[in-house]
Amino acid sequence: MPNNAWYTPYKCPPSTCLSIGLSQGIVYEMSDGVVVKLPFQYPTKSKFYDILAKNQHPNLAQRLQTKLPIGIVLPYYKPSRKVWGINTTATRFAWIKQLVSAVAWLENLGYMHGDLKVVNMGIDSHNQVKLFDFGSVRHRDDEGFAEQVVEDQFALAMCIYFLASGIDLLAKSNSRVEVQRTLNMLKRGQGIVDEAARDFDQVIQAGWTGNLSSFSSLSKDITDIGNNVPVQLKEFQPKVHLNLDYSAIAEDHRWMNEEVYRTAWKTEGYDTPDNIWD
Incomplete structure (x- = not known):
């Protein structure tokens, strides 16, 4: 297999890096x-943004x-963690519905x-939720999709719990064993929902235990939660930014374009499927 070192096509100043943890x-x-x-x-699934460009939603990030x-x-x-504390309960409930x-x-x-x-x-400049990072998307025709549905249900419940309460249930875990213990407890239906998230108690518990129906049905079920405090929601489309500072980006000559990358794989005796760059 060719060297899959973690090269990127460009070199940017380390001081401008915003990433934390592993990603694609x-x-x-x-x-x-x-x-x-x-x-x-x-290979990454960056082309999924092309699909989103043709199927836009106000709370799904669009590439510029x-x-x-x-x-x-x-x-x-x-980052939602940084702005959670300076927003109202009504706004946080709106974020949940948008998500x-x-x-x-x-x-x-x-x-x-x-x-x-x-x-x-x-959270964008209009104080609306934006979901991004689609490098792990699964299509319903992909192997393991049914299992991914259950995983996404659980993950959505965790996100809803955080947005409603500001509590990350895994933040205080000091080891993988503790993390797994907490996850198992939630999946068994033994999790206790904080008072701040009680309006979404049934939704959260259903997500933790894998008993949600469809996300579309869930969207309808939570429509009236928190409606005693009106929140104006607007759709905003991304603007095209043309004034990028390209001088801060230099090419990394170790990067291989798709044709060269495929050739390197074949040289080592590996077949390359048609969709490796999707």
Whole structure:
């Protein structure tokens, strides 16, 4: 197999790196409130943004059109953890409904997000939720899709719990054993929902235990929760940013384009499927 070292097509200043933890790429901050996610030297599902461009939803991130040939350029979204405490309960409830609407939209397109978690949802300049990072999406025709549905249900429940209460149930775990213990407890239906999230108690418990129906049905079920405090929700489309600071990006000559990468695989005796770059 060719060297799958973690090269990216460009070198950006380390001080502009925004990524935390492992992913299928690394995120850098650019000018004009814009970030770019550069893929590592292995296949990623960046083309899923092309699908979203044709099937837009106000709470699913849209890539920006730029002259950068490789990479996913997105608006900068504020981390939900950082802004949770400065927003009202009504706004947080609105975020929950927006998130559920977004995953229901994906479900209707035949997909599961595959990596639902708090760090993959940000807040845009209009204080609306944006779900991003689609490198792990699964289509209903993919192997293991049924299992992914259950995983996404659980993950959505965790996201809803956080947005409603500000509590990350896994944050205080000091080991994988503790994390797994907490997960098992929740899946057995033994989790206790904090008072701040009680309006979503049934939804959260159903997600934890794998008993949610469809995300589309869930979106309808939570419509009236929190409606005693009106929140104005608007749809905003991403603007095209043309004033990117390309001088901060230099090519990394270790990067292989698709043709060269396929050739390297074949040289080592491996077959390359048609969709390795999807």
